[in-house]
Amino acid sequence: MIETKVSRGIISTYFDKLQDCLELDAAIVGGGPSGIVAAYYMAKAGLKVAQFDRKLAPGGGMWGGAMMFNQIVIQEEAMHIVRDFEINHTPYENGLYTMDSVESTSSLLYHAVHAGARIFNCYSVEDVIFKDGKVSGVVVNWTPVLREGLHVDPLNILAKVVVDGTGHDSEIAATVARKNGIRLATETGGVIGERSLDVTSGEQEVVNGTKEIYPGLYVCGMAASAVSGTPRMGPIFGGMLLSGKKVADEIIARLRK
Ligand code: 48F
Numbered sequence: 001m002i003e004t005k006v007s008r009g010i011i012s013t014y015f016d017k018l019q020d021c022l023e024l025d026a027a028i029v030g031g032g033p034s035g036i037v038a039a040y041y042m043a044k045a046g047l048k049v050a051q052f053d054r055k056l057a058p059g060g061g062m063w064g065g066a067m068m069f070n071q072i073v074i075q076e077e078a079m080h081i082v083r084d085f086e087i088n089h090t091p092y093e094n095g096l097y098t099m100d101s102v103e104s105t106s107s108l109l110y111h112a113v114h115a116g117a118r119i120f121n122c123y124s125v126e127d128v129i130f131k132d133g134k135v136s137g138v139v140v141n142w143t144p145v146l147r148e149g150l151h152v153d154p155l156n157i158l159a160k161v162v163v164d165g166t167g168h169d170s171e172i173a174a175t176v177a178r179k180n181g182i183r184l185a186t187e188t189g190g191v192i193g194e195r196s197l198d199v200t201s202g203e204q205e206v207v208n209g210t211k212e213i214y215p216g217l218y219v220c221g222m223a224a225s226a227v228s229g230t231p232r233m234g235p236i237f238g239g240m241l242l243s244g245k246k247v248a249d250e251i252i253a254r255l256r257k
Helices: 002-020 033-044 076-084 101-114 143-148 171-180 199-208 222-228 238-256
Strands: 023-029 049-053 071-075 090-093 096-100 118-121 123-131 134-142 155-164 211-214 217-219
Touching (some): 023 033, 023 134, 033 238, 071 238, 076 238, 096 101, 123 143, 123 155, 155 171, 171 217, 171 222, 199 222, 199 238
Parallel strands (some): 023 155, 049 118
Antiparallel strands (some): 071 096, 134 155
16 A cells, blocks of 8 residues: 555665664764765765754754845855855855855755765754763754653764764763863863854854864864854854865865875
8 A cells, every 4th residue: 555655665764774874984963054064075075974953954053044134145265165065146245245045055955965964853962972082973862852851762873973063052062071071172171162253253263163172073163163262253154164174174084094
């Protein structure tokens, strides 16, 4: 019967996909723009990469533009990435371009999945696997389980590296520091917390702060700003794209060695 065939198709392919992701090269936590860009370049380089986002629609803070005006701004320095993702763009000031935020977000997601990254939506990463003094994977649960406060244990997924792309709260870096009594590679050894808005230094510093902050754990996007204590920058997204590409390039170089 077609009714059960529909169900069988979904169940069998979904669980094949999930089983195939139990051991990853890279687990990316958070489906914001920096994490999606990272997923795309890593998948394109042949790494086995999965991305987990707690929301139904990954894309993080890119869909809404600024104050729900659904346009974003990107500067010249990041336009090579915009071109890789084939996003339409309009120059309007020296070195600045505007884009439709819905087209931009959906293009990032389309290209990442099309390149071979697996995106698991409605998944919350509630912890990491911490073995031999190293971050070695993620601990995941259904977002509705956590929202309901149900007492249901999570599943474990091994990864050679984990990327914290959780945005302003840098949840994974904060959890690793809090639970394991370790020092992150920051001035204080912990998550310093994002500073108030300054576009120029925020855009530069988010890229500088994109790095491995503990063995096996990288940060990108606003999580990198939050961890290093650098300024937010608002609805200019070049720094997010450059940060995602930087973390991908570092991980690709490391895992290819
Ligand atoms: O915040 P977010 O969009 O990440 P980003 O790549 O980009 C920031 C910009 O959108 C914007 C900005 C640019 O100037 O300031 O804010 O740093 O997306 C983060 C995603 O992570 C998910 C969350 O649902 C969101 O889609 N997320 C956060 N914590 C978890 C998580 C978690 N523990 N498990 C799974 N997903």
